[in-house]
Amino acid sequence: MKRTANRFVARLLSTLAASLPALLASSAGMAAEPFHAYTLLGEQGRTIVRVVTGADACPPVELDGRRTLAMSARAAKEEIPARAEPGSKPAAFPVLSCELELPAGVRRASVAGQRLALPRMPPRRIVIIGDTGCRLKASAREFQGCADAQAWPFAQISRAAARLKPDLVLHLGDYHYRESPCPEAEKGCAGSPWGNGYDAWDADFFVPAEPLLRAAPWLVVRGNHESCARAGQGWFRFLDPRPYTAASSCNDPARDGDGDYSQPYAVPLGREDQFIVFDSARAAGRAYALGDEPFRRYEEQLRQVDVLAGQRRHSFFVSHHPVLGFTSAANEVALPGNAALQSVMTSLHPGRLFATGIDLAIHGHMHLFESLSFASDHPATIVVGNSGSSLYLPLPGILPEGAEPAPGARVAEFFSYDDFGFLVMERRGKRWHLTERDRQGRALLHCRLRQDKLHCTPSRKSSSRDLRVSRAAI
Numbered sequence: 360m361k362r363t364a365n366r367f368v369a370r371l372l373s374t375l376a377a378s379l380p381a382l383l384a385s386s387a388g389m390a391a392e393p394f395h396a397y398t399l400l401g402e403q404g405r406t407i408v409r410v411v412t413g414a415d416a417c418p419p420v421e422l423d424g425r426r427t428l429a430m431s432a433r434a435a436k437e438e439i440p441a442r443a444e445p446g447s448k449p450a451a452f453p454v455l456s457c458e459l460e461l462p463a464g465v466r467r468a469s470v471a472g473q474r475l476a477l478p479r480m481p482p483r484r485i486v487i488i489g490d491t492g493c494r495l496k497a498s499a500r501e502f503q504g505c506a507d508a509q510a511w512p513f514a515q516i517s518r519a520a521a522r523l524k525p526d527l528v529l530h531l532g533d534y535h536y537r538e539s540p541c542p543e544a545e546k547g548c549a550g551s552p553w554g555n556g557y558d559a560w561d562a563d564f565f566v567p568a569e570p571l572l573r574a575a576p577w578l579v580v581r582g583n584h585e586s587c588a589r590a591g592q593g594w595f596r597f598l599d600p601r602p603y604t605a606a607s608s609c610n611d612p613a614r615d616g617d618g619d620y621s622q623p624y625a626v627p628l629g630r631e632d633q634f635i636v637f638d639s640a641r642a643a644g645r646a647y648a649l650g651d652e653p654f655r656r657y658e659e660q661l662r663q664v665d666v667l668a669g670q671r672r673h674s675f676f677v678s679h680h681p682v683l684g685f686t687s688a689a690n691e692v693a694l695p696g697n698a699a700l701q702s703v704m705t706s707l708h709p710g711r712l713f714a715t716g717i718d719l720a721i722h723g724h725m726h727l728f729e730s731l732s733f734a735s736d737h738p739a740t741i742v743v744g745n746s747g748s749s750l751y752l753p754l755p756g757i758l759p760e761g762a763e764p765a766p767g768a769r770v771a772e773f774f775s776y777d778d779f780g781f782l783v784m785e786r787r788g789k790r791w792h793l794t795e796r797d798r799q800g801r802a803l804l805h806c807r808l809r810q811d812k813l814h815c816t817p818s819r820k821s822s823s824r825d826l827r828v829s830r831a832a833i
Contacts, residue, residue: 392412392413392414393411393412393413393453393454393557393561394410394411394412394413394414394471395409395410395411395412395565395569395572396408396409396410396470396471396473396475397409397475397476397572397573397576397577398461398468398475398476398477398478398576398577399576399577399578399579399598399600400478400527400576400577400578400600400626401460401600401601401624401626402600402601402624402625402626403624403625403626403627404478404480404626404627405460405600406460406461406465406477406478406576407458407459407460407461407600408420408430408458408459408460408461408468408470408475409433409456409457409458409597409598410430410456410457410458410470411454411455411456411457411557411565411597412454412455412457413453413454413455414455415436415455416455417429417430417431417432417455417457418430418457418470418471419470420459420461420468420469420470420475421468421469421470422461422462422465422467422468423465423466423467423468424467428459428462429459430457430458430459430470431457431458431459432455432456432457433456433457433458433596433603434452434455434456434595434596434603434608435455436452436453436454436455437452438450438451438452438556439451439452439592439610442588442612443612444588446497446498446538446539447554447555448554449554449556450554450555450556450592450593451556451557451558452556452557452592452593452596453557454557456596456597456603461477465477473573476572476573476574476575476576477576478526478527478576479526480627480629481627481628481629481632481786482525482526482527482628482786483526483785483786484523484524484525484526484527484783484784484785484786485525485526485527485528485529485783485784485785486520486523486525486527486528486529486571486575486781486782486783487528487529487531487721487741487743487781487782487783487784488516488520488528488529488530488531488571488743488746488747488781488782489530489531489532489533489580489582489679489722489723489724489743489744489745489746490531490532490533490582490723490724490726490744490745490746490747490748491513491516491530491533491534491563491564491567491568491746491747491748492513492533492534492535492536492537492563492564492584492747492748493505493511493513493536493537493548493551493562493563493747493748494536494748494749495536495537495538495539495540495541495548495551495553496536496538496539497538497539497540497542498539501749502539502541502542502545502547502548503536503547503548503748503749504547504548505537505541505547505548505551505562506547506548506549506550506551507547510547511747511748512747512779512798513567513568513746513747514566514567515798515799516746516747516779516780516781516798517567517568517569517570517571518570519781519796519798519799519800520570520571520574520781520783520800521570521571521573521574522800523783523800524574525571525574525575525783526575527575527576527577527578528571528574528575528576528577528578529577529578529580529634529677529721529784530577530578530579530580531580531582531677531678531679531721531722531723531724531743531744532579532580532581532582532583532584532585532640532678532679532723532724533582533583533584533585533679533723533724533744533748534560534563534564534582534584534585534590534594534598535555535559535560535563535564535584535585535589535590535593535594536563536584536748537551537552537553537554537559537562537563538553538554538589539553540553541553555589555590555592555593556593557593559590560590560593560597567747578626578634578636578677579598579599579600580636580637580638580677580678580679580723581594581598581599581621581638581639581640581679582640582679582723582724583639583640583641583642583679583680583724585598585640586619586640586641587609587612587615587618587619588612588615591609591618591619591640592608592609592610594609595607595608595609595618596608599621601621606618607621616652619640619641620638620641620656620657620660621638621660622638622660622663623635623636623637623638623660623663623664623667624636624667625667625670625671625674627671628675628786629786630671631671631672631673632671632672632673632674632675632791633667633670633671633673633674633675634674634675634677635664635667635668635674635675635676635677635717636677636678637660637661637664637676637677637678638660638678639657639678639679639680639697639700640679641653642657642679642680642697642699642700643698643699644697644698644699645698645699646698646699646701646702647699647702647703649706653699654702654703657699657700657703658703658706658707661703661704661707662707664676664714664717665707665714668714668715668716668717669714669716671716672716673716673718674714674716674717674718675717675718675719675720675721676713676717676719676720676721676738677720677721677722678700678720678722679722679723679724680696680697680699680700680722680724681696681697681720681722681723681724681725681729681740681742681764682696682697682700682701682704682712682713682720682722682740682764682765683696683712683720683731683733683737683738683740683764683765683768684696684722684725684729684731684740684742684764685725685729685731685754685762685764685775686725687725687727687751687752687753687754688752689752691752691753691754691755691756692755693754693755693758693759693762693764695763695764695765696764696765697724701765710736710767711736711737711738712737712765713737713738717738717811718738718739718808718810718811719738719739719740719741719791719808719811719813720738720739720740720741721740721741721742721743722740722741722742722743722744723742723743723744724742724744725742725744725751726744726745726748726749726750726751727742727744727745727750727751727753727754727775727776727777728742728743728744728745728774728775728776728777728780728782728795729741729742729754729773729774729775730742730772730773730774730775730793730795730804730806730813730815731764731770731772731773731813732770732771732772732773732812732813732814732815733768733769733770733771733812734769734770734771735767735768735769737765737767737768737811738811739808739811739812739813740764741782741793741813743781743782743795745776745777745778745779745780745781746779746780746781747779750777750778750779751777752777753775753777753827754775754777754827755827756827757827758770758773771812772813772814772815774795774804774815774817774826774827775826775827776795776803776804776826776827777827778797778798779797779798780795780796780797780798780803781795781796782794782795782796783796790807790808790809791807791808792805792806792807792808793805793806793807793808793813794806801818801820802818802820803817803818803820803826804816804817804818804826805817805818
């Protein structure tokens with residue numbers, strides 16, 4: 360008994376000794392130094408280590424317990440002057456952004472004792488999320504309850520998705536939503552940081568995403584909230600997988616034309632499958648005229664998509680704005696998809712819009728879930744924009760006869776879900792299965808992808824309140 364008591368006392372003293380520095384710092388009102396370490400997938404699956412730190416120098420990366428490599432500074436600490444947009448303020452980044460491309464063959468990597476998630480290729484389980492930030496927007500009079508897990512469940516979704524032990528996380532854009540100060544009358548967001556600086560990025564993304572950032576590498580898509588006029592500075596510092604340059608930093612409004620358009624790239628998922636990442640951050644809501652500068656920019660990018668699609672048998676096109684998804688409106692009306700992208704894609708691929716070989720398109724932007732399969736020659740489409748930001752109006756329970764997201768796109772099967780959740784995409788044998796899950800991770804809808812068609816079945820545990828189902832005019 361005495362020996363057992365001694366062991367207990369020893370363990371207690373050890374625990375207190377380990378926690379003492381943190382307790383002292385807390386009692387003195389000292390905040391922990393900012394630090395986030397995570398991995399991104401870039402062009403052709405390159406693995407990129409990123410660190411965001413309040414220190415003045417980048418930490419080394421330890422590889423396989425035998426050697427270390429120095430990280431390079433991607434973006435320095437600085438405060439960027441306010442833009443001309445109404446309500447903007449200087450963007451303060453009191454953190455250093457560091458990076459390192461990992462050499463091939465690395466099995467273990469860590470930074471400052473934190474183990475990094477490394478790719479498992481080919482990935483078999485992919486978590487897909489989109490539109491995750493807490494919406495604070497004075498012009499729309501929308502102030503989401505950032506401190507309320509029911510009103511803003513991104514942290515809950517992040518934990519639920521991490522428990523599934525994914526091989527990869529795909530984020531479909533719109534990480535940052537805290538654009539305006541929280542009014543005194545709005546208790547749900549009281550004290551929230553706002554603006555385009557690090558404090559808002561930390562609260563909106565890094566803190567709630569931490570479980571998923573530790574669970575798996577990320578493949579990131581740029582949303583309209585990350586355009587240069589909005590949170591583009593943080594996007595290029597923290598998330599964009601390509602080299603950081605002054606021209607594409609969004610720091611100089613005169614060079615937004617360079618920063619707002621990025622070339623697409625492919626990430627292989629095996630010998631036959633790949634994601635093609637497309638930057639639609641500046642896509643408008645109206646069709647472009649043939650001579651418009653955005654038309655020319657997007658036409659150039661989409662021609663490159665065609666080249667990339669020829670590299671694999673099956674391609675999955677990922678962008679923020681839905682091309683063949685419906686847009687919700689008042690009175691449960693289903694409006695067509697993004698007219699700007701459709702106008703450019705029609706000029707390249709009349710009818711289908713997408714190149715042959717693109718079997719599935721995955722998007723965010725609409726704050727709900729949609730799955731569509733077509734009787735016409737169009738790729739299946741998934742919309743996942745319901746992972747945290749305030750939800751949009753629901754789509755119709757039954758699509759009106761003849762409803763089409765684009766001219767000639769005849770819907771064969773349509774499901775929508777207008778509550779918070781995320782998607783899991785799993786490879787089973789040679790086929791991909793997709794499962795829409797609610798905020799707790801419970802399965803709502805099971806789908807099988809065959810070529811460019813989706814066949815979906817509601818889960819036995821989902822109810823008619825969960826999913827809106829339509830066979831849409833068949």
